[in-house]
Amino acid sequence: MSLTSKTIQELHSLYRSKKTSVQDVVEASLKRIEETNYHLNSFSHICRESALAEAKKLDAAGMPENASMMWGIPVGVKDNMCIKGLPATCGSKILKNYISPYDGAMGVCLKKAGSVVMGSCHMDEFAMGSSCENNAFVKVKNPYDLERVPGGSSGGSAAAVASSQVIVSLGSDTGGSIRQPASFCGVVGLKPTYGLVSRFGLVAFASSLDQIGPFARCVEDAAFLLQSIAGHDKKDSTSYDYTPPDYSKDLKNDIKGIKIGLPKEYFTDGIPADILTCIDKAKKVFCDLGAELVEISLPHTQYAIATYYILATAEASANLARFDGVRYGYRNKEAATLKELYIRSRSEGFGPEVKRRIITGTFVLSSGYYDAYYLKGQKVRTLVKQDFDQAFRKADVILTPTSPCTAFQFGEKIDDPISMYLSDIFTVSVNLAGLPGISLPCGTDDKKLPVGLQLIGPSLGEARLLNAAYQFEKVCPPLGIELKV
Amino acid sequence: MNTDFEPVIGLEVHVQLNTKTKIFCGCSTKFGLLPNTSICPVCLGYPGVLPVMNEEVVRSAVKVCLMMDFMINTYSRMDRKNYFYPDLPKGYQISQFDNPIGVKGKLSIDTDEGKKEIGITRIHIEEDAGKLIHGDGVSYVDFNRTGVPLLEIVSEPDIRSSKEAYLYLKKLKQILEYTKISDCNMEEGSLRCDANVSIRPKGQAQFGTKTEIKNLNSFKFVQKALDYEIERQMNVLKEGGTISQETRLFDSGTGKTKTMRSKEEAHDYHYFPEPDLLPIMVSEGMIKEATFSLPEKPDDKCARFEKQYGLPAYDASVLTADPSTADYYEECAKFCSNYKMISNWMMGEWLRELNERSVSAVDSPVLAKDLAGLLNMIENGKISGKIAKEIFPEMVKTGKTAEQIVQEKGLTVISDTGAIETMIKEVLGKNEKSVQDYKNGKKGVLGFLIGQVMKASKGKADPKKVNELMEKILS
Numbered sequence: 001m002s003l004t005s006k007t008i009q010e011l012h013s014l015y016r017s018k019k020t021s022v023q024d025v026v027e028a029s030l031k032r033i034e035e036t037n038y039h040l041n042s043f044s045h046i047c048r049e050s051a052l053a054e055a056k057k058l059d060a061a062g063m064p065e066n067a068s069m070m071w072g073i074p075v076g077v078k079d080n081m082c083i084k085g086l087p088a089t090c091g092s093k094i095l096k097n098y099i100s101p102y103d104g105a106m107g108v109c110l111k112k113a114g115s116v117v118m119g120s121c122h123m124d125e126f127a128m129g130s131s132c133e134n135n136a137f138v139k140v141k142n143p144y145d146l147e148r149v150p151g152g153s154s155g156g157s158a159a160a161v162a163s164s165q166v167i168v169s170l171g172s173d174t175g176g177s178i179r180q181p182a183s184f185c186g187v188v189g190l191k192p193t194y195g196l197v198s199r200f201g202l203v204a205f206a207s208s209l210d211q212i213g214p215f216a217r218c219v220e221d222a223a224f225l226l227q228s229i230a231g232h233d234k235k236d237s238t239s240y241d242y243t244p245p246d247y248s249k250d251l252k253n254d255i256k257g258i259k260i261g262l263p264k265e266y267f268t269d270g271i272p273a274d275i276l277t278c279i280d281k282a283k284k285v286f287c288d289l290g291a292e293l294v295e296i297s298l299p300h301t302q303y304a305i306a307t308y309y310i311l312a313t314a315e316a317s318a319n320l321a322r323f324d325g326v327r328y329g330y331r332n333k334e335a336a337t338l339k340e341l342y343i344r345s346r347s348e349g350f351g352p353e354v355k356r357r358i359i360t361g362t363f364v365l366s367s368g369y370y371d372a373y374y375l376k377g378q379k380v381r382t383l384v385k386q387d388f389d390q391a392f393r394k395a396d397v398i399l400t401p402t403s404p405c406t407a408f409q410f411g412e413k414i415d416d417p418i419s420m421y422l423s424d425i426f427t428v429s430v431n432l433a434g435l436p437g438i439s440l441p442c443g444t445d446d447k448k449l450p451v452g453l454q455l456i457g458p459s460l461g462e463a464r465l466l467n468a469a470y471q472f473e474k475v476c477p478p479l480g481i482e483l484k485v
Numbered sequence: 486m487n488t489d490f491e492p493v494i495g496l497e498v499h500v501q502l503n504t505k506t507k508i509f510c511g512c513s514t515k516f517g518l519l520p521n522t523s524i525c526p527v528c529l530g531y532p533g534v535l536p537v538m539n540e541e542v543v544r545s546a547v548k549v550c551l552m553m554d555f556m557i558n559t560y561s562r563m564d565r566k567n568y569f570y571p572d573l574p575k576g577y578q579i580s581q582f583d584n585p586i587g588v589k590g591k592l593s594i595d596t597d598e599g600k601k602e603i604g605i606t607r608i609h610i611e612e613d614a615g616k617l618i619h620g621d622g623v624s625y626v627d628f629n630r631t632g633v634p635l636l637e638i639v640s641e642p643d644i645r646s647s648k649e650a651y652l653y654l655k656k657l658k659q660i661l662e663y664t665k666i667s668d669c670n671m672e673e674g675s676l677r678c679d680a681n682v683s684i685r686p687k688g689q690a691q692f693g694t695k696t697e698i699k700n701l702n703s704f705k706f707v708q709k710a711l712d713y714e715i716e717r718q719m720n721v722l723k724e725g726g727t728i729s730q731e732t733r734l735f736d737s738g739t740g741k742t743k744t745m746r747s748k749e750e751a752h753d754y755h756y757f758p759e760p761d762l763l764p765i766m767v768s769e770g771m772i773k774e775a776t777f778s779l780p781e782k783p784d785d786k787c788a789r790f791e792k793q794y795g796l797p798a799y800d801a802s803v804l805t806a807d808p809s810t811a812d813y814y815e816e817c818a819k820f821c822s823n824y825k826m827i828s829n830w831m832m833g834e835w836l837r838e839l840n841e842r843s844v845s846a847v848d849s850p851v852l853a854k855d856l857a858g859l860l861n862m863i864e865n866g867k868i869s870g871k872i873a874k875e876i877f878p879e880m881v882k883t884g885k886t887a888e889q890i891v892q893e894k895g896l897t898v899i900s901d902t903g904a905i906e907t908m909i910k911e912v913l914g915k916n917e918k919s920v921q922d923y924k925n926g927k928k929g930v931l932g933f934l935i936g937q938v939m940k941a942s943k944g945k946a947d948p949k950k951v952n953e954l955m956e957k958i959l960s
Contacts (some may be wrong), residue, residue, distance in 0.1 A: 082533040095532065102526045104533050207760035235764050236535050315760055318565050321576020324529045326626070342569055365567070365755035374757055425553040 003028040004164045006310040008069055008221045011167065015063050015072050022072035026055035026116050029074040031477065033118065033165045036485040039146060040157040041138040044079050045087045046119040064114075069224040069248070071114035076160040076169035079120040080127055081212070083107035086117070090203050091125040091135040094323045094349030102319045104201010105233045106170055108210055113228040118166050121156030125351045126320065127177055127205040129153050130423045133414050142184060142289045143483050144449060148407040151181030152214070158185040161215040163485050168216045168225045172202055174209045175308050176403070176427025179439035182215060183402035183452020186441040186479050188222045188469070189215050191427075193460050194434035195240040197226075198233030204319040206312035207238075209431040219440070219470040226462065245463050251470040256290030261395025265301040266426060271404050278443035278451040279401050282472065286399070289471050293322040296391040296398065300383045301429060305421060307384065308428040310364050310377035317361030323349065326421040356417065385433045394459045396485060397468050400426045402439040402452030436462050438469050441479055446482050490684045490722070492715045493692055494644035495606075496707075498657060500636045500667045501613060501675035502545050507632035508612045509536030509579070514634075514675050518933070521626035529633035530574030538563075542634040543765055545609050545666040546586045547775045549636060552660050552782065555587030555608055559767045562758040563610070568752055571626050572615035580637075582756040583611035585784040586765065590638075591794035592660065593784070594652040603653050604641035610765075611635050630674075636666075642692065647711035654678060654704045656783075663780045663808045671703050678707055683728065684718045693718075694728040698742055700735045710735040714742050726799070752804050786811055794824035803832055809846035813853045820857030823864055830860060834877050850881045871944050872896050905938070905954055908946065912937045913958070923959055931955065 003011070014020035019190045030048055037043050051074070058072055077083065080090045082100035084107060089095045102112070110117055124134040132140040132155030140155045142148040143163040150159040154171025158181035161169050171178040173191035182189025190213045197212045204210060214225035230244040262283070271279075283293060325331035325345030332344035350358070364373035391398060403423050413420040430437040435456055442453035453472075457465035508516055510527035518758045527534045550557045564582040590605035613633040618625045638657065644650050658669050658676060683695035698714055713735075718728050732751075733742040781789070783805055790801035790811070805806045805811045810831070817827045835856065839849060859876060862868045868876070868891060879890050891897055899905060912934060913920050919930045938951050 048637075080533075082531075088532060090532070098532070100533070101531065102534075200535050201533045204761075235537060237537050238535075238760070315758055317755070318567050318575075318577050318757070321567060321569065322532070322574060324569060324571075324576060326571050327529060327574060328531070338571065362755060365757055367753045370757075 002032065002164065004032050004074070004167065006167070007218055008038065008073055008167060008224045011073060012067075012069055012071070015067075021056045022055040023052070024073060026051050026074055026118070029118055032163075033160075036163055036165060039141060039485050040143060040159050040163060040165075041140045041484050042121055042150075042156040042163065042165060043076065043119045044089060044091070044122045044137065047086060047117060050085070050332070051116050051118050057185040058114055058116070068113035068228055070110070070281040073115050074118045074166045075110060075115045075166065075225070076121045076157055076166040077110075078117055078154050078157050078169070079123050080172060080205075081120070081170060081205040082203065083110075083117060086120060088120065088203060090127070091123045091132075091137070092350065092354070093136040094346070096136070096330060098329055100201075102201070105198035105235065106201055109229045115228070121171075122153070122176075123156055124153035125354050126203070126316070127153040127172055127174055127210075127307050128316070128353050128357055130176070130180055130420050131408070131410075131413065132156065132181075132412065134351055135426065136351055137399055139410060141402045142407045143485050144186060144481055145407060145447075146484050148409055148449070149184065151184030151403075151407065153177040153181075153191075155181045155184075157215050158187055158189065159180055161217060162183070162187045163483055164217075168214055170212055170222050170225070170229070171215055172205075172210055172212050173427075173431065174205050174211075174312060175431050176424040178213045178215065179402050179427050179437055179452065179454055180424060182439040183441075183450065183454075184407040186450030186481070187217055188213055188219055188223050188440055188473075189213065190226060190462070190465075191430065191436060192226065192230065192462060193240070193436045194431070195238050196231075196244065196436070196460065197229050198236040198239045200233055200235040200264065202316075206315040207319060208315060209308075209312055211431070219466055219473050220248055220251060222438070223251060223466050223470075226288060226466075229463075234347050240460070242460065247463055247466055250463055250467050251465055254290065255286075255468050255471045258291045258396045260286050260291045260468075261294055261296035261391055261398040263296050263298045263301065263391065263398060263400060265298050266400045267438050270398055271401060272445070275401055275404070275451050277404065278445070279399075279453060280401065281398065282442045282453045282476070285472055285475055286468075289407075289475065291468075294394055296394050298384075298391060298429065300380060300387050301379050304384060304429040304432060305425055307377045307380045308424075308432060309360065309421065310373050311381060311432075313357045313361030314374050314377075315361070316367050317358045317365065320350075320354065320358055325349070342344045353417070368408065381432050384429055388429075388433045388435060388456075388458075396464060398456040400454045400456070402426060402454040404428065404448040406445045406447065406451055430456055434467055435459055438465050440469050440473060440476075442472075442476060444479055444481055450479055450481070489686060490719055491687045492647075492682055492684050492711070493642045493647055493695070494650050494711060495642040495681040496640045496644065496650060496653060496692055497679045497681070498638045498640075498654070499677040500638065500661055500669070502542060502634040502636065503665075503667050503675075504541045504545065504634055504745065506539060508539050508542050508610075508634035509632055512632065516668075516675070518629055520625070520629060523629045524631070525955065527852075528574070529628055530576075530650055533555050533691065536579060536759075538762055538765070539634065542610055543586070543767065544771065544775060545634075545664075546608065546636055547771060548664050548666060548766055548779060549638075549661065550587035550590065550608060550639070551772070551775055551779055552590050552664050553590040553603070553608075555590035557587050557767055557772065558584060560584070561586045561765045561767070563762045563765070564756050565759050566611075567755040570614070571624070572617050572628075572631070574615070574631060578612060578614065579759055579762070580611035581609035584764075586767070592653070594649060594656050596649060596652065603643045603649075603707060603944050606639045606641050608636055608638045611637060633732060633832055642683075647708040647715070650680065650711055650866055651704055651708045654707060659783050659806065663783055665780070665808070677701075680707055680711055682711055682714050682718070684715060684722070693769075694730050696728065696742075697732045698735050699732060699745065702737065706737050708733060709737075709740055713740055717742070745792070745852075780808065784807075790814070794828075796824060796828055800828040800832065804828060807845065813849060814848040816853030817857045817860075820854055821860045821864070823860060826863070827857070830856065838878075838881050850884065851877070855880060855886050862887055862891065866947055866949065867891070867898055868896060869898065869944055869948060872898075896945065898947040899942055899945045902950070902954065905942075905946055905950055906958070908938050908941050909951070909955055912941060920959065
């Protein structure tokens with residue numbers, strides 16, 4: 001087994017016993033990335049020099065007595081994260097060649113833990129999309145089927161972990177952008193409670209929904225990575241003033257007697273039978289583990305997608321206004337007037353999906369329509385939150401499919417935005433409610449593609465969620481499918 | 486001014502706060518730095534950055550609220566005001582829309598007809614934009630000002646003349662200076678004003694169509710621009726035309742206003758709550774703390790000066806016009822008990838020196854203690870008022886005390902009886918005719934003779950003593 005297929009726990013022991021150096025692991029990771037990136041396009045930028053230099057530095061200094069579990073671990077970051085000296089292109093022509101002049105919170109945390117950033121991973125432009133097809137430069141491929149999408153928007157981060165290019169990676173999730181690609185690529189993906197992880201340095205899509213979270217090949221690795229990035233940051237006013245618990249400590253606790261809620265609104269027609277079979281098997285696994293299944297109701301589920309696309313686009317329309325060609329990023333050089341500079345730089349710099357959302361967001365915030373759309377959207381958002389509050393009185397964890405579909409083929413949905421939006425139908429409510437959600441592989445569909453299981457927890461219930469996920473993972477059989485790279 | 490019409494005026498004032506750092510980042514707010522030297526990724530709106538509220542800004546806003554009797558919203562919120570302009574790096578200004586920090590404030594002005602209360606609709610917190618500098622066919626942006634904290638103070642349309650507008654601004658500035666939250670320097674742009682004006686037939690309740698006037702860089706310009714605009718609107722109506730709602734630009738060169746943009750071109754700012762910041766919660770504790778730190782209000786101070794120092798109303802109002810002048814006066818009064826003399830000197834010699842140097846009382850070249858020292862020398866008969874007036878400029882120039890200067894120049898009053906008698910005799914000898922007149926009952930010549938002695942002594946003789954001795958010798 002190659003070094004990059006190992007778990008964090010395994011690497012930690014190897015480092016501790018000095019059987020492996022960080023340089024060995026980083027070189028193995030670089031080798032794997034460089035061999036497979038041509039097929040996968042998961043990485044948009046590979047930091048060969050800085051990663052090797054960092055590894056050398058870590059080896060020279062030696063592993064500290066109290067080293068973080070993330071010490072010496074190669075990590076991929078999504079291309080919308082600002083790490084000093086690294087490109088942050090957001091998959092957009094408008095930020096092509098843009099290099100961040102400062103370290104975002106995730107950069108600071110990774111450095112502090114002694115992790116090695118291997119490079120940035122491709123994504124849908126400005127995190128808008130569910131397939132990574134909205135990328136100005138490349139198509140990221142699903143490592144289990146190169147004809148299919150990896151999901152999105154954090155598709156590159158998911159594919160990089162699934163294909164063992166890195167041990168773990170970071171993604172961002174605004175409406176499902178970690179969980180859906182995790183499900184498509186057969187890995188673990190966690191979207192933390194809104195405010196648990198600092199957003200400082202994350203290029204904003206929808207500020208009230210965005211959250212950074214880990215991708216990993218096992219639950220424990222996800223817990224380790226989450227540990228290193230969670231906690232209060234005074235540079236993000238919306239981050240919780242909260243000291244996170246030790247997420248890996250209680251993973252091995254049994255889950256006898258926990259109540260798993262099944263929202264009746266999620267289990268209607270529209271979910272393909274082969275996906276439903278996997279979910280039913282998962283339910284059974286939980287029963288075998290001693291959990292109790294209870295039916296719950298999330299009555300405002302049907303409004304979630306509409307609400308999400310009003311609020312997220314409204315925020316995006318403002319968040320993306322700064323890309324105006326004046327200070328950084330793409331600028332049309334022929335523009336003769338200020339207005340022309342704006343129009344041409346933005347028309348040429350942004351892709352079609354981004355434009356669609358900016359226009360939608362601008363519309364819903366127009367003075368005559370504000371009450372009908374944005375304000376109403378905020379009210380429905382409160383109702384969605386209240387649904388979950390009610391549900392968590394009956395259940396400890398909520399179980400749903402992550403997505404109503406598995407990895408689809410390139411081009412299958414790109415011309416049908418609505419059908420693309422619907423692939424997030426099970427994930428967006430979690431963002432609206434600000435709750436943590438995790439996607440776990442739970443089997444394969446008829447096409448031998450990974451199926452994802454989503455567990456949703458109450459606010460700041462990451463430890464509980466990870467515990468349930470870990471117990472499930474322990475007894476769930478492996479996917480039994482081959483990587484194509 | 487045509488008596489058939491009355492103007493209706495409302496003013497919007499922007500005040501830059503004098504906090505050390507910007508509203509959402511740690512950059513300095515210092516004025517006059519080299520362009521783009523007080524900037525960081527946050528105030529430049531780089532991808533991924535987030536604003537963090539400078540709590541000092543909220544504290545300052547609360548103080549101003551308390552000084553002008555605002556109702557403080559204990560829950561208020563920042564909003565995004567969206568528009569594109571190169572001086573606005575994020576493409577939106579973080580401001581407050583429908584939940585400002587304060588509403589329903591007021592202040593009173595002293596008009597010729599007596600005190601008048603002007604309502605203030607709202608006060609809100611926002612960030613300043615950068616500054617465009619236009620060169621030959623090129624425009625540059627200086628982002629130093631980006632993110633400097635501002636308060637916007639919007640008056641009710643309670644103002645009825647350009648004079649009232651002027652008085653309102655003066656009063657507002659006075660209160661802000663007292664609160665010490667802003668430099669209030671119009672030249673440096675730390676105080677800026679836009680005016681809304683309409684006219685209506687007297688007695689009509691309904692407002693006319695208003696225009697907004699921008700680019701008003703001094704209180705005098707506000708008054709001039711309003712005068713012009715009121716006249717213009719009146720002429721339009723008299724000629725049977727209608728006023729169109731628009732934004733107009735004041736040209737201080739011509740004294741005229743001209744159309745900048747019409748209502749149709751007005752922006753839709755797509756306001757919505759700023760998701761990167763938590764709502765502003767003003768706690769009881771914060772209000773209490775601000776209340777404790779509040780200065781005496783200008784009107785209260787003025788009334789106290791009248792009472793405590795027995796000053797005429799006029800003197801009290803001049804001396805309390807700005808807090809540093811008032812402080813200076815009170816410092817003087819600690820050392821010199823002739824309060825009216827201090828007032829006279831401050832309103833005369835002292836203010837003249839300050840104006841000549843265009844400095845404020847804090848930068849007075851003569852310390853309050855030293856001015857008091859000078860005045861005490863007059864009080865004690867050590868020098869005459871005339872000599873004092875000669876000494877004062879010397880004090881300004883050299884920074885020396887009156888005592889030092891008097892000593893160095895030998896300016897002490899001559900009160901030696903013998904010396905004065907000698908001088909008197911000499912003068913009497915030269916003016917025999919006057920002496921004769923005096924003896925014949927023309928007592929008026931006494932003043933002339935004393936004057937001659939003072940002249941002979943170069944002003945140094947103690948006038949009281951001269952008077953005394955002169956009468957004695959002549960009798």
